[in-house]
Amino acid sequence: MPFYVRVGKVPPKRHTTFYKDDGKSLYREELFSTQGFSGIYSNKYHMYMPPQVDSIGELAQNNSNEWPDAPLQYYHFKTDSKQTNGDFFSARNEFLKNDHCVISTAHPTEDSEIFYRNSYHHEMIFVHRGEGDFLSEYGRLPFEQWDYIMVPKGTTYQMKFRNYNDAKIFIVESDTPFEIPRHFRNEYGQLKEDAPYYERDFKVPQFMEPIDQLGSFKLILKVSNRTFEYELPHHPFDVVGWDGYLYPYTFNIKEYAPKVGKIHLPPPIHLLFTTEHFVVCNFVPRLFDFHPDAIPAPYYHSNVDSDEVLYYVYGDFMSRSGVQEGSITLHPMGIPHGPQPGKTEASIGKKETDEYAIMIDTFTSLKVTKNVQETMVEDYHHSWLEN
Numbered sequence: 480m481p482f483y484v485r486v487g488k489v490p491p492k493r494h495t496t497f498y499k500d501d502g503k504s505l506y507r508e509e510l511f512s513t514q515g516f517s518g519i520y521s522n523k524y525h526m527y528m529p530p531q532v533d534s535i536g537e538l539a540q541n542n543s544n545e546w547p548d549a550p551l552q553y554y555h556f557k558t559d560s561k562q563t564n565g566d567f568f569s570a571r572n573e574f575l576k577n578d579h580c581v582i583s584t585a586h587p588t589e590d591s592e593i594f595y596r597n598s599y600h601h602e603m604i605f606v607h608r609g610e611g612d613f614l615s616e617y618g619r620l621p622f623e624q625w626d627y628i629m630v631p632k633g634t635t636y637q638m639k640f641r642n643y644n645d646a647k648i649f650i651v652e653s654d655t656p657f658e659i660p661r662h663f664r665n666e667y668g669q670l671k672e673d674a675p676y677y678e679r680d681f682k683v684p685q686f687m688e689p690i691d692q693l694g695s696f697k698l699i700l701k702v703s704n705r706t707f708e709y710e711l712p713h714h715p716f717d718v719v720g721w722d723g724y725l726y727p728y729t730f731n732i733k734e735y736a737p738k739v740g741k742i743h744l745p746p747p748i749h750l751l752f753t754t755e756h757f758v759v760c761n762f763v764p765r766l767f768d769f770h771p772d773a774i775p776a777p778y779y780h781s782n783v784d785s786d787e788v789l790y791y792v793y794g795d796f797m798s799r800s801g802v803q804e805g806s807i808t809l810h811p812m813g814i815p816h817g818p819q820p821g822k823t824e825a826s827i828g829k830k831e832t833d834e835y836a837i838m839i840d841t842f843t844s845l846k847v848t849k850n851v852q853e854t855m856v857e858d859y860h861h862s863w864l865e866n
């Protein structure tokens with residue numbers, strides 16, 4: 480995460496005594512660290528010992544959604560056609576995955592008291608529709624429509640929507656952290672003048688009174704494709720204060736400041752976050768190229784080293800026909816793709832675009848699930864044929 484944050488009560492010196500109001504019992508310090516003890520970290524101060532657990536059980540595995548003989552082809556599928564009732568976790572449906580990432584959507588329909596921790600993947604949760612509070616040990620993080628909520632691996636959290644009428648989230652899980660691209664920062668780590676966003680655009684957790692409550696609290700813990708249920712003897716949001724660089728935060732896609740050029744600029748210009756195994760870009764409203772003969776639509780291209788996934792958020796996407804909000808297209812590595820018939824010509828002379836979309840380019844192939852098979856547009860891969 481970009482900068483140091485301190486919230487609530489912390490002792491003046493780390494790893495020293497920090498007593499509760501009674502003057503005798505200690506708050507329990509937890510170092511939440513990455514890359515062993517060498518990466519970014521935070522120190523959290525709990526009322527109770529973090530490892531306490533009453534019982535551990537495994538939930539049934541759900542590996543049945545693989546579509547092993549899915550053909551290598553272009554896909555267009557409509558994620559809004561697959562809705563499962565449930566809370567912010569149980570409503571999730573996986574569409575694409577590989578050893579490093581999982582791409583899902585969810586239409587949460589109900590609130591729940593469960594706590595959730597993804598112990599294997601960092602999560603990027605894009606709030607397509609809805610608003611509410613993301614609650615975690617770090618405090619309250621309000622979210623609104625079109626926020627990305629960036630959740631470090633191992634964070635215990637809940638999502639509370641204001642209402643569940645039409646809520647929708649798009650989730651990308653990654654086995655390595657979502658990083659701010661190195662070239663966006665100066666030598667001191669500050670975001671540079673020409674970066675597409677600035678520290679002020681990131682929202683961090685607000686202080687939430689620690690909850691001093693004993694009882695039985697259900698924590699769902701996901702480890703790769705296995706899921707466990709822990710019963711905790713105390714409320715997990717028992718943190719009186721924390722500080723450091725590692726915490727959940729939000730960033731709204733509307734804050735992204737795009738770059739424009741004289742002729743077509745390639746996708747890296749839309750870069751948002753990097754991971755070791757894929758990148759995240761986003762397309763936002765922008766002026767088109769200003770050369771008098773420019774073709775704003777992209778040229779055909781073979782991205783032979785990456786599968787390209789596009790999640791459509793809003794607007795009429797300039798290079799694709801037939802996509803709608805909530806659509807995903809998958810253009811696998813090794814086969815060329817580009818604008819559909821008429822889209823190149825239609826873009827000539829256009830001055831601007833009003834589209835929002837999120838792109839995930841993975842460096843290893845994605846597996847297509849049965850949820851794709853259920854929701855796909857059958858003849859999408861033929862849509863480049865001209866009568």
Ligand SMILES: [Fe+2]
Binds near residue numbers: 780782787816
């Ligand atoms: Fe592409």
